[in-house]
Amino acid sequence: MFIRVSFKKVFLYLLPVVLFVTTFFIFPMFFIVPISFFSWDGISRMSFIGFGNYFHLWNDPGFRTAFVNTLYWIISAIFLHVPFGLFIALVLNRQPWGWRFLRAIFFLPNILSVASLAILWYFLFNPSFGLINGFFNFIGLDSLSFSWLANPKTALISTQLPFILYIGFTMLIFYANITTIPLEYYEAAKIDGASSWQQDLYITLPLLRKAIVINIIFNVTFVLRMVEYPLIMTGGGPSGITMTLPLYLYRQMAVARAYGITMATGFITFIIGMGISGLTFVSLHYLGRRWE
């Protein structure tokens, strides 16, 4: 039973945190759209240009590349990252030899700064001393030893590769959820003669749907705020082909000082993020009904 208290009593307890979240999460939503209809550099007067910034974005090939690349990032987050994290969680859940140690190591990249890992991977890809080309030379695949980050064909995939390091976060969220599933479910299935993979498919997976939603949302928001890999590894190049929306936003704001365009891009990014979160919730609801 909850004890009912008056609003006056809780007001002071809630005020500070409400002040902060309103300032940083609610308030920006209200001026991001209005300013996106203006041309503004932050110093001179704002001039109203209607949908001008959005038309500009539509015609800007740099924005299109950033948009498409961001979609690639999101797709790999949802369809590669989340399933792979689940796979590792299921493996660790069988508690193989050294699983505690493996779990700790798999999570390690998440506590290191994205910037330091980005620069580490920049060095790994270095054509003269990087480990990656060194490895290819060592196993005799000299044709694969070239400047991966400078080659337009491989640059995008190379900046996306380090994303795999963050699987530990996804894995741990799944893992924490798997441990809450009562063991009796599995015992009953074992008596019915279900193999361990069948148990995972028919018992574990449906019970993990909430964790799947959380993982999709966390991964997508991570991808949508992550500037470090393209910024540090390639600077968005060669000739803009590794550009992503967050990096585009940063460039438009800090380098070009095109504030109206920054707001328009920000609004689009915001809609993509919220849209995916919303869709994920709805499909969870729908799938939940079908599975039950």
Next chain:
Amino acid sequence: MIRKLFIWLITVLFFCVVIIPLVWIFISSFKTNIEFFSSPYSLPNYWTLKNYINSFSREPLLLYLSNSVVVAAVSTLLNILITLPASYVFLHEFPFKKVFFVLIIFGLFVPLSAFILPYFLIVSWLGLYDSLWGLIIVYTGISAPLSFLIIHTYIQEIVNREIIEAATLDGASFHQIFIRIVAPLSKGGVATATIFSLMIAWNELLYAMILTQSESSRTIQMAIRFLVATFYADYPTAFAAIIISILPMVLIYSFLNRYIVKGLAMINK
């Protein structure tokens, strides 16, 4: 059998991808520049600390580190000070309870890069551009939803509502229950939230780039960003600087990683 081998192969491969690069720069940070370029993959012939000394003398790393410590510590403290009381009131029933809950955790779903210009404008209007306080309030704000969620879940689980009812019957006031009973009981949740908040503040780069400008308010992540340019062609020194920047987090992690596992279990609920 083949399936087991396959699982092991993937696990071992992933293990290598995570750990070998870190071991590589760690070892290379003890080499001289000449030795690194002539044999980048070997163990150093003799181990030298020169790169570590160099990275401190050639760049004001100490200043950047202390800036990062101040920003991370103060924003984490503020963060706990605002989220712990808020988590407490959710043990009670009050008007618009659900609305407040959604309002506070809404930030978890926001792709934060969308708000870079609004944050820049807010911080400038407050007169905090290019100061550590600007970073502190932004970091406090962006980690508030996560800290609240962690502490809230912890409190809901650990605090027995009968204790509160009994205390109320004994005449303890709303505020006394918080200070005497609930706050001390929520230590575990606070510890977890503290680690996450420290991690976010220490590792953040995007807002550090747009909210600060001068060297005096530069954080360690900003130094990392410019590493290739500052230590051009002297990569072992750059490696030493990377090791220095990640060391505090590695230490925290190796001692407190059980709290992180607990924290992620709480996000799930």
